[in-house]
Structure formats: C-alpha cells, structure tokens
Amino acid sequence: MLLAIASLVLLPACQRTAEPPAAEIRPVRVTTIEQRSIGSTVTLTGRVQAQSEINQSFRIDGKLIERTVDIGDKVVPGQLIARLDPMNEESNLQSARAQLAAAKAQWIEAQSNYARMQDLIKENAVSRATFEQAEARFKVAQSQIESVQSLVDLAQNRLSYTRLVSNAAGVVTARGAEPGEVVPAGRMIIELAREDALEAVFDVPGSVKDSAPANPAIKVALSSDPEVTAAGRVYRVSPRADPVTGTFRVQVRLHNAPAAMRLGSTVTGNMQLDSTPGIDIPVSALTRSGEKTAVWVVDPKSSTVSARSVQVRAYTAAYVEVGSGLAPGDVVVTAGVQALRPGQQVRMLKAQP
Numbered sequence: 001m002l003l004a005i006a007s008l009v010l011l012p013a014c015q016r017t018a019e020p021p022a023a024e025i026r027p028v029r030v031t032t033i034e035q036r037s038i039g040s041t042v043t044l045t046g047r048v049q050a051q052s053e054i055n056q057s058f059r060i061d062g063k064l065i066e067r068t069v070d071i072g073d074k075v076v077p078g079q080l081i082a083r084l085d086p087m088n089e090e091s092n093l094q095s096a097r098a099q100l101a102a103a104k105a106q107w108i109e110a111q112s113n114y115a116r117m118q119d120l121i122k123e124n125a126v127s128r129a130t131f132e133q134a135e136a137r138f139k140v141a142q143s144q145i146e147s148v149q150s151l152v153d154l155a156q157n158r159l160s161y162t163r164l165v166s167n168a169a170g171v172v173t174a175r176g177a178e179p180g181e182v183v184p185a186g187r188m189i190i191e192l193a194r195e196d197a198l199e200a201v202f203d204v205p206g207s208v209k210d211s212a213p214a215n216p217a218i219k220v221a222l223s224s225d226p227e228v229t230a231a232g233r234v235y236r237v238s239p240r241a242d243p244v245t246g247t248f249r250v251q252v253r254l255h256n257a258p259a260a261m262r263l264g265s266t267v268t269g270n271m272q273l274d275s276t277p278g279i280d281i282p283v284s285a286l287t288r289s290g291e292k293t294a295v296w297v298v299d300p301k302s303s304t305v306s307a308r309s310v311q312v313r314a315y316t317a318a319y320v321e322v323g324s325g326l327a328p329g330d331v332v333v334t335a336g337v338q339a340l341r342p343g344q345q346v347r348m349l350k351a352q353p
Helices: 002-017 087-122 128-160 206-211
Strands: 025-032 036-038 041-050 053-057 062-067 080-084 163-165 170-175 188-194 198-204 217-222 229-237 248-255 266-272 276-282 287-289 292-299 304-309 311-315 319-324 331-335 345-348
Touching: 025 292, 041 188, 062 188, 080 188, 087 128, 198 206, 198 229, 198 266, 206 248, 217 248, 276 331, 287 304, 304 345
Parallel strands: 025 345
Antiparallel strands: 025 331, 036 276, 041 198, 041 266, 053 188, 062 080, 080 163, 170 188, 198 248, 217 229, 217 266, 229 248, 276 319, 287 292, 292 304, 292 331, 311 319
16 A cells, blocks of 8 residues: 555656657758749640632532542642533533624625625715615624624633633542532532641640740641651631630641641640749649648748648649749748648758759
8 A cells, every 4th residue: 555655656756757759850852932934835736737628619500420539539720520511501502603603694794785885875876874774784793793702702611611620739628519410500519628738726725825925936746756847837816715625726827848747637736935924833842731732831930831822823744833822932842741731840951943
C-alpha cells in the first residue's frame, strides 16, 4: 500500500520533467513570383482543303448521256466532263441555217432590184416612190440577214453547251446528276476542288484566337510526316463560334504546298502567340484545396505555409500560366507540396528564379 502511494507521488514529478516534442520543420523548394512577358507557341490540328470548290454545270437543260469523270479523278482545264443529248440543238441549228440561207437569197434579190432602180432613177425612168420602195426592201433584207445570223450564232453556242468542259484544274470531290437523267440548267454535275490554291483549316479556342497576333504566320506540317511542311498565313477567321464546340474556324492560305500535302490530309499548325504580362509557375507547385486548384504560399516572417486558390489560364509541358491568385513577391512551394498542411513550418531551400 505504501509502495503504491509513493508511485502516485512520483508520477507527476516525472511528467513535469519530460520535454515536449520539437515541431517538425519540412525542407521545401520555393520560387519567388515575378511578373514576366509570356509568349507561348500553340499547336493545333487541322486538315487541308481547297480554298474554293466549283460546281460544274450545264448552261442549258437536256438529257445527260455521258459523264467522263468520277470522284477522286484529277481534271485539267478544257477536259470534257459530261455531254448532253445534242439532237434538239442540232435541229435548231439546222433550222437557223436554213432561215439564214433564205434571208440571203432575199437579200440578193433585193440588192439586184435596188441596183437597177438606182440606174433607172438617174434616167427618170421610174418614179421616186418606186425607187424608195426598192431601197427599203433592200435595207429590210439586209437587217433580216443580221437578225437570222444572230439566231445561227445562238444555236451554235447552245450546241457547244451540250459539251461540259472544265474551266479549272482540280480534283472531283462530288457528283450530281447521273447519265440518263434530264437535268435543268445550273444543276451540279460534279464538284471540283481547285488544286492551285490550298488552305489549312483549324478550329481554335477563343483564348487562342484572342491571343493571336494580327495576320500571323503559321508553320504547317503533315501529321503523318512532320518533315513535309509549308508556310501559311491566316486570311480568314470566323467571327462566330461553333454552337457545339465553342471554337472558331481559322483558315490559313498555304504557299507552295508540297505535293504530299493533298486534299483531306491531317496537318498540325504552330503559331507564336503575342507576349502578354503574366505569371507562370512550375506544374509541380499545383495542389488541391477542396475542389479548387491551389498552391502553398510561404510566409517569410513565420516560415509557415498556407494554401491559396489560383486560377490557371493555360498549360504547357512544364509550366502553367496563372490568371489570378498570385502577385509578384509571393513565395510559392514548388517541391514537397504533398507533405504540407496549413500552418506547417518549413525550411526554404535554395530559391529558384
């Protein structure tokens, strides 16, 4: 009993002499925030297409009897594409030529009579009224020839319109009417993508569109073979975003595109964005604070850390651009962020610039 009482008396004394554990101080690597001009290179994926696609169609209606090209075929200027049944136009041309022959015969007769009247009027053998009638018939016959000649020319043109020839070089990308159909004037027979003017088309986010310099130069390369490249320049940017993706269509005119960069090829485009004031930090500095992206900020006076939410504007392979949450002079932990807690004391290692 006395031994137990003695133990109880000595126990508080032992507890008073025990030293409290030392606070854990974690070494961390930090960086001091500086505002700098950030100008990044953005890479986008797009495709090659023709700057213009032409619908080849007949000027007159008729029955399509032949189409000589199909999708994927290359076409050169002057090449026959399709033919209409020329029977009606040939008949019209023959009729117009017959009318012209009759008008010429009438003109010859009127000319002879007019020449004879000119001689007789000089001798006062005919009246002035008779002479004027002969002169009028001659002029009418002459006008009739000119009128019928225009009908012949029109009929000849319409006959030539039964043959559809290409007016540009390109590749057939679509076909319309089939042989045997009666087609109206203007209906698409084939769609031709011109190969003499190619462009690369990209769908870009609004942030990239807003950061792009005016009239930027773009380096375009084949996705399948990055060694195949072409220089390009933006010439058209859609003012309206796609309602589904929220991206903007950007068209880049390609200069001296190599033969391997064919229509429909997948390409990548590299563009240097404008340099804008901003703050960038290593990716390793990011952590999570609840549902938000955050970083650990060191208080230089107490050497303790606290979590601060930040808004990330853009990513690269090694750095992120911070839109808000940090200011120049803040000290941010860049390594060891997963082992920290609010109020944790840290020992800062050599600062990184």
